[in-house]
Amino acid sequence: MSRLVMKFGGTSVADLERIRRVARLVAAEKAAGHDVAVVVSAMAGKTNELVAWTDGAGPAGAGLTPSDDEYDVVVASGEQVTAGLLAMTLRNMGLNARSWMGWQIPIIADDAHGRARIDDIPPEKLAAAMDSGEIAVIAGFQGVTRDGRIATLGRGGSDTSAVAIAAAVGGACDIYTDVDGVYTTDPRIESKARKLAKVSYEEMLEMASLGAKVLQTRSVELAMAYHVPVRVLSSFVEPGEAPGPGFEHLGTIVCDEEEIVEKRIVSGVAYSRDEAKISLFGLPDHPGVSSSIFGALADANVNVDMIVQSHARTADTANMEFTVGKRDAARAVEIVRTVQKEVGFDDVQVNEDVAKVSVIGVGMRSHAGVAKSMFSALAEKGVNIQVISTSEIKISVLIDAAYTELAVRALHAAYELDQL
């Protein structure tokens, strides 16, 4: 019997009717011959309610205190409720099921409360339960520290719970979500977007971090490290709709690059409007300038993404542009101003009307010319490129935000992604 971990997010378990739908999907996979564990999030809205209470109980005006161990005690209760309700519903359908909290398995986490990382999942108890035919219904998002306190993994942590459990018990992981797979680009922008049958971990990581909000980044990293096959599929499928006894033909599989026989040069076009560009003018051209600026930003935990430096034609000074997350932009400008005297640049400007558009594909490793066709396609449509950055399997450009859709569609066509 193969082991399968199924994960359902908050909207999939938002009320009793949806929990019954989830129970039917679980029953279908059980009937198809899998030993099943199910990881559930809190019912949609519940986590927000709990967080609001901790807000009120925490220091006045300080807002969230997610590093507090007591925050975790309150917030982790949401998943506990869903796990109990789903186990009851499965039993009511005549199936053998029980719920598991993080401390019962145990899912051992570090004590970085509110954003804890999973250290270890001893698989014995869970594997024994699954082998006995019992469906294990697991509260996602939570673990237990080595000194017995409840710890939560941060938002989206249930994806990570599911992948880690699949790694521990040696099974596959199906992530049920509100989309039916990973697409070549956002179908809301390009109606010709196609669903990918398979995508590699590396590509998925780039897509996740570039704004395709299908899977949480940490869960993909974990899946890659432990070679857990992950499938993304829609929780709105009904058992009867599947072509086989299970759902093998649905969704997108995220797997090792080696398991993808026909490698495409480009697998997808991603975009993000969450960036802001910061420009510094009149920088003195001597060593230590970059280090002063980016050191100050790093000390303040501001993540810098793209960086480009250019020399002014006529003077002995340089200009520099870099991008940060939009919500960090104001703070980044403030920090940069604190080192203005020391560094000695003329001016700083911020531009929030930018978008990052990227093409991603493992095939780039062995194919030249990908960048060239990207720049031509954008030039043809009159899209000006402000900043460029590349990795082994990705090329990103920063452009005027108004051109986002145009650029995405142009690149989707240029790489013939509608021809899959």
Added chain:
Amino acid sequence: MSRLVMKFGGTSVADLERIRRVARLVAAEKAAGHDVAVVVSAMAGKTNELVAWTDGAGPAGAGLTPSDDEYDVVVASGEQVTAGLLAMTLRNMGLNARSWMGWQIPIIADDAHGRARIDDIPPEKLAAAMDSGEIAVIAGFQGVTRDGRIATLGRGGSDTSAVAIAAAVGGACDIYTDVDGVYTTDPRIESKARKLAKVSYEEMLEMASLGAKVLQTRSVELAMAYHVPVRVLSSFVEPGEAPGPGFEHLGTIVCDEEEIVEKRIVSGVAYSRDEAKISLFGLPDHPGVSSSIFGALADANVNVDMIVQSHARTADTANMEFTVGKRDAARAVEIVRTVQKEVGFDDVQVNEDVAKVSVIGVGMRSHAGVAKSMFSALAEKGVNIQVISTSEIKISVLIDAAYTELAVRALHAAYELDQL
């Protein structure tokens, strides 16, 4: 340093403002020199919401399934939330506090889910935390079974949690509730009712089981068994209102009889309108009749309270009257009818317009004449007595429900309870 367990029910922690009030009370007792543990219920209304969900997830139409271990997983989450929020609030006031779930202490319970009994509370961890000056905030109503499942103690179980914890760590137990103590009778009926400074466990047990809903019966039994001094007081006191540094002069202390110096013959008058009287007519007068009837009721878990049998003057048959809880009345009649043929009685009638009025006092043990003065006081007011039952420290009479208030006031005056 003396150890003190403070318990707050659902209405006392119904929202963040009330949780802050509770935190101030806890801070005052801490400042008064106690090592403090706090036991909390779920926020008022939360348990009902959770129970409603389990209702929906359980067998269709079957209503509550409180014997289900998964019911406990869902319902126990309510106390977890309150414990975390109160711990956060205390920390925010600069105090050292942490929450404890049943499984963390552990509070070891049997596996009668939904109505579990506490088997054991190893005191080491909790006592060490309290001794270190940390306020222990404990989720009431819950324990953990020996195989690591969550178990709840049933409604009102937080009182039991609090007393059991006080017994385990060797401390006193203050139960904060919506009344400010135990009264000689219900002040809504008799405005001259006086608050008792002290009442014995035995008296409190009789009062609790007779309808004075101040303390849960099991918590009083436990306090008696382990000699835990329990105090009942109002959670609506403000720290500034107390005469001393703590709240020593407030509420009613429930304690061993020996600690009450001036024993009153009668301490209080209790009443209950939750009874129904069932009358059987024309019973054959031979052995085995009672056994058939009450055996059948016991098999169906119907609790019978008062019983009286009388012989008809002119025939060879008897009549029998007994009382059951009102909600069991219809079922009791049904059960009695199933043995009618076998037993051979003529008729069965049920009367729900009855009330049980009782006088309670440990002084009865050494004083004769209590019953006589009770019956005279009722006769003077024209109250007819239908059934009588007595224990060592209690006399109860069943009367027409319309006379309840009259009877309570007459007895309160007859024993001079307004003269305390």
